[in-house]
Amino acid sequence: MMRKLPPLNSLRSFDAIARNGSISKAALELKVSSSAVSQQVSILEDWMGVKFLKRTSNKTSLTREGVEFANEINSVFDTLEKNIFHTQKKVNHNEIKLSIIPSLATRWLINRLPIYSALYPDYSVMVEASFDLVDFTKKELTIAIRSGAGSYSGCQSEKLFDEYITPVCSPEYWKKNKTSLVEIGACSLLADHTFGKDETNLNWTSWIAREGIIPSTKIQPIQFYTDSNLTIQACINGEGFMLGRSILINEELRKGGLIEPFKEKQVSDWPYYIVYHSINDPLRGALRSFIEWLKREAAKTPGIVR
Incomplete structure (x- = not known):
């Protein structure tokens, strides 16, 4: 049975307006023109037979029905986004995408990676050298190694070593x-x-x-x-x-x-931590093997606090 749903682009446009508070800001987010966004909302209103926007010469705001529907659409898109992210994370258990601070990559990790590859030839590792904190919901990364306090919102963290x-x-x-x-x-x-x-x-x-x-x-x-x-x-x-x-x-x-x-x-006040998104707990596949390997290498590293 065919679903009775309005065009997806019209829903996205309306959601963008509701979140950004204006048609122009929604257009910037969606990378289209303001007229295109406005037209999509008109399509949605015609399809549903409900007015969602109050349009004046200098301002656009949501009607009461618009506010209610915006809350519903926002909740649906939030759930969809989480499910998509969860599925993406589960698809490939054989690939590690690691974000690591450049100095630790150069002076600790690089010479050890061939050991991991030899032990786990079916798993691959992609290394991104970066200082930036990782938003795992927006970047296609599996794991990060950072130096800091060890508390990262929405993430699991395990101490790798002190120095x-x-x-x-x-x-x-x-x-x-x-x-x-x-x-x-x-x-x-x-x-x-x-x-x-x-x-x-x-x-x-x-x-x-x-x-x-x-x-x-x-x-x-x-x-x-x-x-x-x-x-x-x-x-x-x-x-x-x-x-x-x-x-x-x-x-x-x-x-x-x-x-x-x-x-x-x-x-040091700032130890090194392994960080990964909470959605990957419990660990499995390549991520599990990689973290276990990191810990083994860390335990035999000269210069750590024992």
């Missing part, structure tokens, strides 16, 4: 600028603005204060970076001291490109 924070520099810089933590403010300090906020121990002033140290010179970084990869490279180049995150600098410490001149270390 240490300590000042580091190149061996060459240390030879020329041997100093104490009390006097480190007189040296060149590099600031990594990739992570954290001023009150976390990823900030020079906060880190020094938590050691109970009163510096002889004001703590004032001279270079600022928005990518940890850049901060690390500048430090390797002998530009000054940086607050090194043990996971990210472990390889450079092993190679000798960086050294830890001081014994003082602090556990």
Whole structure:
């Protein structure tokens, strides 16, 4: 039996007007002209025999029937959107689409991915390096790895690992600028603005204060970076001291490109978390295997807090 429904485009146009409050804003959302949106609503009104819009020379508003119908349509579209998203997420269990911060991708994940591919040859991984928080309802992503507080709305999060924070520099810089933590403010300090906020121990002033140290010179970084990869490279180049995150600098410490001149270390205020949409709980397929693999790799990573 054929469904007795008005044209879908007319419903979409009406819903867009109701949500945006105007025909022009609805047209922008739908990427069509205002006249096209208005015409679609007229088609809907004719089909249903009900007036939904009050049209004046300078304003368009909903009638009482329009408000009631808008609420019903909005609820239907919300349900449809959720069901579509749920179906999309269930379709392909063999593909992982990962969003990860660039520095962790470069300095931790990339060299380990071949291990996963060898263990699970039927599963594929697509990596997107990004700092942005992920809206899983709008992006075709399966999982994210982030550094932060670990609470993300609508998502499940599991701690991947903690790490240490300590000042580091190149061996060459240390030879020329041997100093104490009390006097480190007189040296060149590099600031990594990739992570954290001023009150976390990823900030020079906060880190020094938590050691109970009163510096002889004001703590004032001279270079600022928005990518940890850049901060690390500048430090390797002998530009000054940086607050090194043990996971990210472990390889450079092993190679000798960086050294830890001081014994003082602090556990980072911003651990790394695995994040995925709650709709994927319980875990299954490739996502389950990938998260279990991430945890195994994390457990044997040098530089983690044990």
